[in-house]
Amino acid sequence: MKNVALLPSHLEPGQYTLAQRFEQAGFRIFWITHTTFDRLWLIRLGAPADRILDTTLPDSLQMTEAEIDACLLRLEAGAAPFINDIIEMDRRLKHKSYAFARAYLAHIEKVLTDFLTRNAIRYVSNGRDTALHLACHKICQRLGIPSVVPTIMRIPDNRFGFCVGYREAEFVRLGAPDRDDFDEARRLVKQFREKKTLSETSQFERRNSRYLRRLIPDLKRFLTLAYRASHRPGDDVGRYSMPQLLKMFLRKRINALHLKAAPVWEPRGNRPYVLYGLQMQPESSIDVLASFVSNQTNLIALIAKSTPCTHEVYVKPHPEYVGGVARGHLLAIKRIPGVRLVSPFLSSHQLIMQAAVVLTPTGTMAMESAFFGVPSVIFAEEFFRGLPSVNYCANPNELPKLIPKLIATGRREVFDSVVDFVADYLARSFPGRVTNYLGPYTEEELASLVHAYSIVYDYLNDPQRAGSCSEEVLA
DSSP, rough: EEEEHHHSSOOOHHHHHHHHHHTTEEEEEEESSSHHHHHHHHHHHHHHHHGGOOOOOOOSOOOHHHHHHHHHHHHHHTTTSSSHHHHHHHHTTSSSOHHHHHHHHHHHHHHHHHHHHTTTTTTOOOOOOSSSHHHHHHHHHHHHHOEEEEEEEESSSSSEEEEEOOOSSOOOOOOOOOOHHHHHHHHHHHHHHHHHHOOOHHHHHHOOOOOOTOOOOOOOOOOOOOOOHHHHHHSSSSSSOOOHHHHHHHHHHHHHHHHHOOOOOOOOOOOOOOEEEOSSSSHHHHTTTTTGGHHHHHHHHHHTTTSSSTSSEEEEEEEETTTBBBHHHHHEEEESSTTEEEETTOOHHHHEEEEEEEOSSSOOHHHHHHHHTEEESSSSSOOOGGSTEEEEEEHHHHHHHHHHHHHHOOOOOOOOHHHHHHHHHHOEEEEOOOOOTTTTHHHHHHHHHHHHHHHHHHHHHHHHHHHHHHHHOOO
C-alpha cells in the first residue's frame, strides 16, 4: 500500500474529493492538520479518525525545557532553516511569545515524527506557508521521506510540477525533453511574446484586486473562516482567530478607501528606469522563499542606493496588494531617494519592455522579463533562475556591482535559450490545475492530478529506476 500524508495549506472540499480519487488509485491517505476544526471537518466528510493528526498545541504541554531543547535540536538537524527563521516565516507564529513558539515547534517535532514513522508514510504532499509545513519538510528529510510541494509552472498556464523540500528551486526531473516538448515550447514562447497574455492566475487577481468590488465574495469567505475559527477561539497559530479575521477584513477596505480618496501613485517619468515588483505580504513566496530580504522597504532602499543616477527606480505594487498595505507604508517607500511609486494597474508588460532591469524577490515578473530578453534579478533560488537574463542575487551587497553591469549589458535576444528552458520544464511537469481557488476540479483535472502524483511517488520511491534523479531530489 502506498501510504501518503496530505498537509494542505487550506482544507477545501475539492481536496477531500481528490483524496478519494487517490484511494481509488491504490493510495492510503493520511492527513496532517493545523487545527482541531480541520480534523473534525475531515471526519464529518468521512476520513478515518485514526489517519488524521491534529497538530494543535495542547493546553498543557507535558514537556520539560530540556525536552523542548532536544526536540528543537532534532528539528534543526544542523541545517537551515533554523528555528528562529521558521518562526519569522510563519505569519502567525512570529506574533506569539518566543517561549510559546519554541514549545509549539517542539510539540510538532515530537508528534509529527511519531505519526510519520508509526504509519510508515512514504510520501508527503506538503505546502510552504506555515511553520508546520516547514517543520514537516525538515522532519521528512531527516527520515528519508520525500516531501513535495506541487508548484505551478507560471508560464504556461495550467501546468504544474513538484518541488522537493520547502524551496522552489527545481522541479523533480522526470526525464529529458523530446521533440514534442521543443515544438510546444517554441509555440508557447512565440505566443507569449506576440500576445503578452496574462496568466489565468493574474487575470483572476486583477478581477479580484478591487476590495470594494469584491465585498460580497470576501464576506462569504470571511464567514466561512470565522466559523472554522470559532471552534477553538484560542487557537490562532495555524489559522487566524475571529477578531484577527474581522480586523483584516475591515482594514483592507479602509486602506482601499484611503488610497482611493488620497492616491499616492506617481505618473511615469521621462528618464530610464529599473523596475521593482512589490510583492504581496504576508505571502510565502517572499516571507519563506526569500526570508532574508522579506523587508521590502529595506530591499528597495538598497536597490535605490545601488542604481546609478542615470536611472530611476520604479516601484509597482502587485494589484492584489492594494488595500493590503496602509497608505503610510506606501508613502515610506515613495520617500526613498530615487524611487517613483507607479500605479499597480499599469501594464506590467509595457513597464517590463521599457525597463533597463527588472527586480523582484521571487515574482513572475522576472520570469516574464526573461521571455523578452530583459535582464532581471531575483533574491531566492526560484526554478526559473535557469532562464537566460535571470540573475539570482544571493547577497544584496552585490547589487552596486550587479545593477550597473546589467544596465550596461541591456536587452538581448534569447529566444532559443528560453525555448530550451521551457522544453526542459514541460518534460518535468504535467498538464492540469493543482490549485483549487479558481473553482472545483473537473473530473479530467482530478484524473490528471492522480496520474501526476502516482508518477512522482513511484519515481521518488525507486531511486534505481529514477537514474537521473538529482542529489537534491534524493536527499
